[in-house]
Amino acid sequence: MKIRPGIELGNLTDVGCHRTHNEDYYCYAEPASDAEFDRKGRLIVIADGMGGHKGGQFASAIAVESVRAAYLASDADSPDAALVEALQSAHQAIQDFAREHPELEGMGTTCIAAVLRGAELTYAHIGDSRLYLVRDAAITQLTQDQTVVNMLVQQGMLKAEEAANHPDRGVLTAALGIGSGVAAEVPEDPIALQPGDILLLCTDGLHDLVADHELAAATASPPPAACQALIELAKSRGGFDNITVQILQFEGTT
């Protein structure tokens, strides 16, 4: 595919050092027509699937494919409404597929989907895959993990440093495909990006082993090299889970 000018993109996935399958999945997409591109912008998605058998692989694949198809086909006025619709459609698609394939019952996935329209960023997320913004070398985590451990931290029952190595830090409170509704979180207002801003999306295979300041430091390199370096860093520290990262550097609107 041809990516329209205005950004530099890099992405990479790795099965890690202990797993036999990669249950992460990801995509980057732009509408085909320029008119649609002006309306919809750029879509970037990561999902980290879970479930027995091949459930995890199916859940993340269905989520990414469904979010992309639904987002690009949506008639919603704003990107955030279209994103929420797209996540709902993915949730439904995962449940429908599980109903037809009982072996996959109980599969689910995290999902972070971000849209960059012009210089305007919006996003929706479920679970513990993250979206970071790096501006002037300072990193901000835009999404809040939907995990039991993070919930305890927010309630003041657990300290942040205790949470970092908590054995249950991978236990989610919400996932696409599981439960009756979609508990997607979206920001109240879109974020205006400045030229030079960097978006980093990743699964817990990365952010579990690599600290925020290390993520920020890596993005000083061009996105493709930064992705490579981050995955190697996570693997050198054990690579316990699948690792997926996408980095998008915003160069400005033309």
Add this chain to the structure above:
Amino acid sequence: MSKFCANGHQMEDSWEVCPYCQKTGYSVGPTSLPKTRIETDPAAAAAGPGAAVARKTVLISEKRKSPIVGWLVAMNGEQKGEDFRVRDGQNTLGTSPEAEIVVRDNTVSAKHASLRYKEGKFFLTDLDSSNGTYLNDGKETIAREELKDGDTIRMGELVLKFKCL
């Protein structure tokens, strides 16, 4: 700018085919669902104790066993009316606490029979039990038979009705 496949995955310039594209065969639309059956993954099952190091993403309610694919209901004896869950994979039936489905009946052997769910089918196998395993009105003990929804199983004198999901 690097090279990207149709799904926006970054590729080396020399690659013709993207190695990162999903291989489940899933694509959006009801007509395009994969026809292939999903099989139990032998590699994951054989991964053994070392695999415990790997951290998996799980939902809070998902720290559990394999999915339920059917039920057995006791039709007589002291457990009459009780249900037993049949899970994906191998389910041993017997009086032993190690059996997946533990029944109380002194005509049933410790490991009496096995009920296996694989690739959408259920198979009942007698495990050389003392009093035999019978299917529906059969007069002869079975060796291995496919089970269908609504079938009646008899182990010794214990009668169980089978319902699949």
